[in-house]
Amino acid sequence: MNTMIDVHDLTKVYRMGEVEVPALKGVSFQIKQGEFVAIMGPSGSGKSTLMNLLGCLDTPTSGTYTLDKHEVSQLDDTELSAVRAEKLGFVFQQYNLLPRQSALRNVELPLIYRGVSGKERHQRAAAALDIVGMSNRMEHRPNELSGGQQQRVAIARALSGSPSVILADEPTGALDTKTSAEIMGILQRLNREQRLTVVLVTHEADVAAYAARVLHVRDGEIVDDLAQTPRAA
Amino acid sequence: MSATLTVETKRGASTSAAEIIFAPLNGSGSVSWSEIVRTAFDSLMANRVRSFLTMLGVIIGVASVVALMALGAGASNSITSQIQSIGTNLLFISPGQLNNRGPGSGSVSAQTLSMDDDEAIKALNLPLNGIAPSIQNGGTLVAPAADKNISLVGTTPSYASLNTLTLQSGTFFDDAQVREGAAVVVLGHTVARDLFGSGEAVGQSVRLNGHPLRVIGVLEKKGGGGFGSIDDEALMPITYIQQRFANMRTADGNHYRVSTVTLSVTNANDIQGVQNRISALWRERHNLPSDATKDDFSILSQDSILSTLNTITSLLTAFLAAVAGISLLVGGIGIMNIMLVSVTERTREIGLRKAVGARGSDILMQFLVEAVVLSLTGGLIGLARGVLIATLVTLSGILTASVSAVSVTIAVGFAVAVGLFFGIYPAQRAARLNPIDALRYE
Structure with a gap:
């Protein structure tokens, strides 16, 4: 099995004026292709920092990060943008859909930045919406959709660029229990059927239960790395 | 669980959908111009009233520059044709110096030009x-x-x-x-x-x-x-x-x-020569020094009158157009102001765009194009207004205003330059936003 994410001795120190605040204190782990991993921890534990580093939204103070065989810890902003476009799909707690654009157009967004032509873009976006069960809502705008439907569109957006890893940051944080289960079901299905690597960041044990492996983060360190039987959606 | 069931029953279809998604992706790696322009129009159309008010400064500026330059050109044409209607290749010899005597001295110096001088010119047999x-x-x-x-x-x-x-x-x-x-x-x-x-x-x-x-x-x-x-x-x-x-x-x-x-x-090429001959003759007849310092007469050519008047009108036109140009600058500042507001309002959007793969340069280009679309649209509306004003003035019969390609190019080009100049700062602010901070922005 290929290693998708290889993090070695990763640190991140924030400088607040004169004071240096270590958010991550040397984290090492590997995630293989096709794994469904939850990163759990209370707020302030460093899990958001870790998520930002894994998502190539930020660069580490030291350590290495190899994503799909590419060393990405020392890349500049423009190169990181390219890595995000090609390798990663994001799902956020607040969905972050563009409010005035249709669901289809929202899903096309990552493809626009990769310069995919109109026809292929449309085809891929429609397929992604089909996968999350939103093909009958393609022309709806976010304000015409429920929270769960918006999150499905957001998952379709993360999928449309054929990513290696889906990074979901508290994807059910704004949803009720029933809808949360539906969203987690979609992520599980993508993981099982497409062998897509899914990394989930959450502070809720209920949500982490859908993953097959849980990394517990506390005070900037990984304190536990447990395999588990995923809860059925 | 009904929504989940929908997904489950669609499994057959989703398999083929997945094939589409996970097929190799063909991308040029950079955003196409049509997408940049479309995105710019989308966001400007989302705030129509605001976009229009922002353009107003540019509209007024370009309209006044185009109209004033057209009126100036019309005035200049009318002066030229009036002067040319007097005759061709004319020289006017008058007593006194136009440039160094005050008013009132004319009647005294007027007596220095006589019928004999006229006869003397005839004797030279000039062309x-x-x-x-x-x-x-x-x-x-x-x-x-x-x-x-x-x-x-x-x-x-x-x-x-x-x-x-x-x-x-x-x-x-x-x-x-x-x-x-x-x-x-x-x-x-x-x-x-x-x-x-x-x-x-x-x-x-x-x-x-x-x-x-x-x-x-x-x-x-x-x-x-x-x-x-x-x-x-x-x-x-x-x-x-x-x-x-x-x-x-x-x-x-x-x-x-x-x-x-x-x-x-007779011949336009001889005008200067004739002027020199007559000046020399006059100085000799009136016992004046040959260096022109004490001339008691002045010779004006039709061309010099024409060019003097045209210099005055074009200076006046340039002055008025420059005043109008100031409103273009003010319009540009309005664009910068609104673009800065827009960058702040759309911080989360910028963060998202970066997260899904937009480079800083893509964001820069998007906001820059938005500013230029604002100023260019304003410029084109202003141009239409300016041409309308010029046409109305022509129809009213005061002047035949003529809109030249040069004035159109200058006005519209200046409008685009204003958009670029005042758009670059807000666009850079947007491009430099950190995606993490931008995503968390409330």
């Missing part, structure tokens, strides 16, 4: 079409039904051809009538109409200071010239005026004075 001395004096022409205070011009027959005057009816006076100082008059178009209405003027009699004059001709309408129209004047043999009015002699009392000598040079 001239004609030469006509003239003298002006005010007077009241009295007709049976009306009287009119006008400018009387005493001159010789060649004056008519030099100034391209044509007769509506009757004849011009001839050399014989000039020699004998005949009491005849040729009326300008307006003068004839005012004195005799629609009736026939030729053959009638008018009185000047109690002396009868016979009207022998009426000129065709010529329209306004730069220095008062010939339509408001009456032409008479120069000798008549010299003999009938006082103060017509030079200071020494030996000669009749002349107020202007008009020359028409």
Whole structure:
């Protein structure tokens, strides 16, 4: 099995004026292709920092990060943008859909930045919406959709660029229990059927239960790395 | 669980959908221009009123620049055609210096130009079409039904051809009538109409200071010239005026004075040469130093008058256009202001776009294009407004305003430059936003 994410001795120190605040204190782990991993921890534990580093939204103070065989810890902003476009799909707690654009157009967004032509873009976006069960809502705008439907569109957006890893940051944080289960079901299905690597960041044990492996983060360190039987959606 | 079931039942379809998704992706790696422009229009259309108000500064600026430049060009054309309508290759010799004597000195220095000077020019045999001395004096022409205070011009027959005057009816006076100082008059178009209405003027009699004059001709309408129209004047043999009015002699009392000598040079290339020859002749005759410092006369060419007037109009036009240009600058500041607001409002959007793979340069380009679309659209609307104003002025008959390609290019080009200049700072702010902070922005 290929290693998708290889993090070695990763640190991140924030400088607040004169004071240096270590958010991550040397984290090492590997995630293989096709794994469904939850990163759990209370707020302030460093899990958001870790998520930002894994998502190539930020660069580490030291350590290495190899994503799909590419060393990405020392890349500049423009190169990181390219890595995000090609390798990663994001799902956020607040969905972050563009409010005035249709669901289809929202899903096309990552493809626009990769310069995919109109026809292929449309085809891929429609397929992604089909996968999350939103093909009958393609022309709806976010304000015409429920929270769960918006999150499905957001998952379709993360999928449309054929990513290696889906990074979901508290994807059910704004949803009720029933809808949360539906969203987690979609992520599980993508993981099982497409062998897509899914990394989930959450502070809720209920949500982490859908993953097959849980990394517990506390005070900037990984304190536990447990395999588990995923809860059925 | 119904929504979940929908997904489950679609599993068959989703397999093929997945094939589409996970097939190799064909991308050029950079955003196409059509997408950048579309995104810009989308976000501008989302705030229509705001976008329009932002454009207003540019609209007003471009409209005024285009309209003012069109009016300036129209005024310049009208001056040129009026001056050219006087005649071709003309030189005007007047007594006194235009540039270093105050008002009031004219009447004294006027006496330095005499009929003898005129004769001396003729003796040079210069390449001239004609030469006509003239003298002006005010007077009241009295007709049976009306009287009119006008400018009387005493001159010789060649004056008519030099100034391209044509007769509506009757004849011009001839050399014989000039020699004998005949009491005849040729009326300008307006003068004839005012004195005799629609009736026939030729053959009638008018009185000047109690002396009868016979009207022998009426000129065709010529329209306004730069220095008062010939339509408001009456032409008479120069000798008549010299003999009938006082103060017509030079200071020494030996000669009749002349107020202007008009020359028409045969070939435009000879104008400067003729001017030099006459200046030299004059200095010799009037015992003046040859370095032009004490000249008691001045020679103006039609071209120099034209270029002086055109310089004045183009300076005036440039000045007005520059004032209008200031409103373009103010419009640009308005664009910058709104773009900065827009960047702040759309911080989360920018963060998201970066998260899904937009480079800083993509964001920069998006906001820059938005600013340019604002200023260019404003520029084009302003251009249409400016052309409309110019057309309305032309239709009103005040001036024939002419919108030139140059003024259109300048105005629209300047508008785009304003958008670029004032758009770059907000766009850089947007491009430099950190995606993490931007995503968390509330």
